[in-house]
Amino acid sequence: NAGVMQNPRHLVRRRGQEARLRCSPMKGHSHVYWYRQLPEEGLKFMVYLQKENIIDESGMPKERFSAEFPKEGPSILRIQQVVRGDSAAYFCASSRERAYEQYFGPGTRLTVT
Amino acid sequence: AQSVAQPEDQVNVAEGNPLTVKCTYSVSGNPYLFWYVQYPNRGLQFLLKYITGDNLVKGSYGFEAEFNKSQTSFHLKKPSALVSDSALYFCAVRDSSYKLIFGSGTRLLVRP
Numbered sequence: 001n002a003g004v005m006q007n008p009r010h011l012v013r014r015r016g017q018e019a020r021l022r023c024s025p026m027k028g029h030s031h032v033y034w035y036r037q038l039p040e041e042g043l044k045f046m047v048y049l050q051k052e053n054i055i056d057e058s059g060m061p062k063e064r065f066s067a068e069f070p071k072e073g074p075s076i077l078r079i080q081q082v083v084r085g086d087s088a089a090y091f092c093a094s095s096r097e098r099a100y101e102q103y104f105g106p107g108t109r110l111t112v113t
Numbered sequence: 114a115q116s117v118a119q120p121e122d123q124v125n126v127a128e129g130n131p132l133t134v135k136c137t138y139s140v141s142g143n144p145y146l147f148w149y150v151q152y153p154n155r156g157l158q159f160l161l162k163y164i165t166g167d168n169l170v171k172g173s174y175g176f177e178a179e180f181n182k183s184q185t186s187f188h189l190k191k192p193s194a195l196v197s198d199s200a201l202y203f204c205a206v207r208d209s210s211y212k213l214i215f216g217s218g219t220r221l222l223v224r225p
Binding site (some may be wrong): 004006031033035041042043044045048056059091093095098101102103104105106107109 | 117147149154155156157158159162203210211212213214215216217218
């Protein structure tokens with residue numbers, strides 16, 4: 001039973017490029033959460049999605065960041081026109097139901113040069 | 114607003130000795146508390162949770178945590194530390210619905 005999958009594991013982008021991070025939840029999970037971990041800090045909530053719906057994006061920066069979880073396929077976190085401050089580890093988690101425990105993927109480490 | 118504090122950036126213990134990693138929290142309503150461990154360049158692994166019931170919660174890899182309502186604490190403990198326990202430990206509280214609020218993390222170093 002595969003866990004939460006994220007790819008790529010490492011992503012290097014130059015300033016101004018776009019970054020696309022993918023997350024496939026655990027089998028049977030339809031709730032996806034994205035968190036960001038800046039160096040030497042804890043994880044911060046970004047967005048919560050269910051299939052085809054954004055439930056809560058209160059932790060997402062207002063510009064350049066977007067997320068989706070289509071009916072088919074993985075959840076995507078998209079960062080347009082990346083800046084150095086976007087360099088961080090981005091973790092995806094999934095749960096079976098809204099209030100159940102969340103299982104985390106291995107993360108995508110984004111480096112902006 | 115919910116918050117979690119991990120007052121120690123790093124905890125050092127000798128292998129075989131007991132370990133404690135501290136966590137205090139602030140929530141409105143009943144707390145849902147979690148401990149996760151993060152190994153280098155890896156994701157977070159769930160260790161244990163407190164939702165309700167016994168104040169002493171047992172989790173993975175021999176870890177346990179004690180919920181203390183009066184002190185608003187949820188300290189992580191293990192009777193005998195292993196070198197392989199060396200990692201970054203995060204305490205988290207879930208708000209009334211789904212968001213996990215994480216502490217800043219405590220690095221545990223177990224020396225042989």
